[in-house]
Amino acid sequence: MGKGKVWPPEWKKFNDRITGIPTIQLTNYTGHSHHFYFTEDGWYDNDRKLLFCSDRNNKTDLFSVDTETGVITQLTDHQKTYGSLNPCLHPDQKMVYFRRDDQIISLDLITLEEQTIYEKPSALLGGNLNCTADGKYLVTCQRENMSDRVYTDLGNGYIGHRELMEARPESAIIKIDLATKEMVEVFRENNFITHINTSPIRPELITFCHEGPWQLVDHRIWGLNLETGEAWKIRVRKEEQEMVGHEYWYQDGETIGYHGFRKDRTGFFGKIKYDNTEEEEVEFDFVNWHAFSNDFNKVVVDGRAPIEHIVIWYKKNGFFSHPKVLCEHRCSFHTQKVHAHPRFTSDGSKLVYTSDRNGYANIYLVEVPKSARDLPDFVK
Numbered sequence: 001m002g003k004g005k006v007w008p009p010e011w012k013k014f015n016d017r018i019t020g021i022p023t024i025q026l027t028n029y030t031g032h033s034h035h036f037y038f039t040e041d042g043w044y045d046n047d048r049k050l051l052f053c054s055d056r057n058n059k060t061d062l063f064s065v066d067t068e069t070g071v072i073t074q075l076t077d078h079q080k081t082y083g084s085l086n087p088c089l090h091p092d093q094k095m096v097y098f099r100r101d102d103q104i105i106s107l108d109l110i111t112l113e114e115q116t117i118y119e120k121p122s123a124l125l126g127g128n129l130n131c132t133a134d135g136k137y138l139v140t141c142q143r144e145n146m147s148d149r150v151y152t153d154l155g156n157g158y159i160g161h162r163e164l165m166e167a168r169p170e171s172a173i174i175k176i177d178l179a180t181k182e183m184v185e186v187f188r189e190n191n192f193i194t195h196i197n198t199s200p201i202r203p204e205l206i207t208f209c210h211e212g213p214w215q216l217v218d219h220r221i222w223g224l225n226l227e228t229g230e231a232w233k234i235r236v237r238k239e240e241q242e243m244v245g246h247e248y249w250y251q252d253g254e255t256i257g258y259h260g261f262r263k264d265r266t267g268f269f270g271k272i273k274y275d276n277t278e279e280e281e282v283e284f285d286f287v288n289w290h291a292f293s294n295d296f297n298k299v300v301v302d303g304r305a306p307i308e309h310i311v312i313w314y315k316k317n318g319f320f321s322h323p324k325v326l327c328e329h330r331c332s333f334h335t336q337k338v339h340a341h342p343r344f345t346s347d348g349s350k351l352v353y354t355s356d357r358n359g360y361a362n363i364y365l366v367e368v369p370k371s372a373r374d375l376p377d378f379v380k
Contacts, residue, residue: 002077003112009070016327018309019375022367023327026065031055032361034354036087037128038292038341039197039248044093044109047345050352051096052363053085062087062098062107067365075112083155084336088129097129097138104129104138104176118176118183130196132226133253134203138178139226141193141208143171155336165192165212173208175226186226201253205274207234214243214260221247221258223274235272235279239263251294259291259301271296282313282320286380289333292343300351302329302340307380310342310353314372321372330357337361344368
């Protein structure tokens with residue numbers, strides 16, 4: 001039992017009830033299983049294996065599933081449950097990093113050897129992890145612990161979200177040299193900082209956000225140069241109470257995708273380069289949770305109840321198709337572990353998402369048609 005344990009395939013293959021698209025339910029356990037956060041790639045071994053987190057035997061561990069055989073391998077052996085391990089994959093796909101209490105741990109995906117690469121002060125709270133494109137640094141954030149002044153339960157319904165934003169905790173962005181384990185502070189300010197996101201191509205560029213209710217936060221998407229410490233606003237709000245967020249990098253490493261809502265609640269997805277050039281946005285008339293794309297040619301969003309579909313747009317000859325239904329997700333979004341977080345594979349041929357349609361979060365993999373004509377129109 002424990003690290004290295006092989007679990008038999010749990011998968012179920014079926015055609016989506018709405019669209020008929022071939023789908024594989026990769027996990028089936030009475031406990032939550034979810035893929036990495038949608039900005040983080042969990043594919044390795046030539047996109048054959050997918051990393052995921054799962055609450056099994058009353059504890060939270062990292063696992064890998066072979067999508068050709070369904071076999072699951074347990075990679076860690078923890079002793080308790082965690083709200084999040086904040087895992088990220090190294091660009092060479094040989095190491096994965098995660099948080100365990102105050103420690104950041106490296107895990108060799110072949111030997112399963114673990115090493116502590118950094119231990120944060122216990123008075124601080126740590127954020128998500130990302131590797132720089134050159135594989136030299138791990139980047140993360142840490143902030144003042146205000147639990148004695150502000151009650152929060154951010155992973156389960158964003159409780160205390162606004163209050164923490166207004167309290168303006170002292171926060172810092174740090175980078176850790178993966179060769180020497182030396183930590184360097186790059187940026188510090190009194191704001192609720194989260195969503196560290198490194199460019200997949202340019203090692204000096206990251207985005208981060210000022211967290212809080214999107215319509216109330218001073219500004220959401222920020223760029224940061226890790227070499228100079230310069231920070232700047234990206235995609236400035238255009239009208240009062242406009243909401244923009246869930247930013248992510250395109251594969252080109254210079255363009256940032258995002259979605260949001262106008263003051264009248266009209267939804268939109270868009271793109272902009274890190275230097276605030278080449279902005280484009282497309283509107284749609286329903287409410288969603290997340291958006292994702294590898295570029296600006298094929299974009300998905302997950303509808304918010306009563307819309308329980310993943311909706312996709314295809315771009316052809318410079319124009320986007322009518323929104324199409326890719327599949328249903330029937331996801332509650334009640335906690336972070338049961339957010340759909342749809343994400344394309346690197347070639348865009350498949351899409352992974354999480355759903356608790358059967359009461360527990362499980363991971364689903366769907367085939368993505370090459371053109372819009374193979375899918376039904378989305379009707380609100």
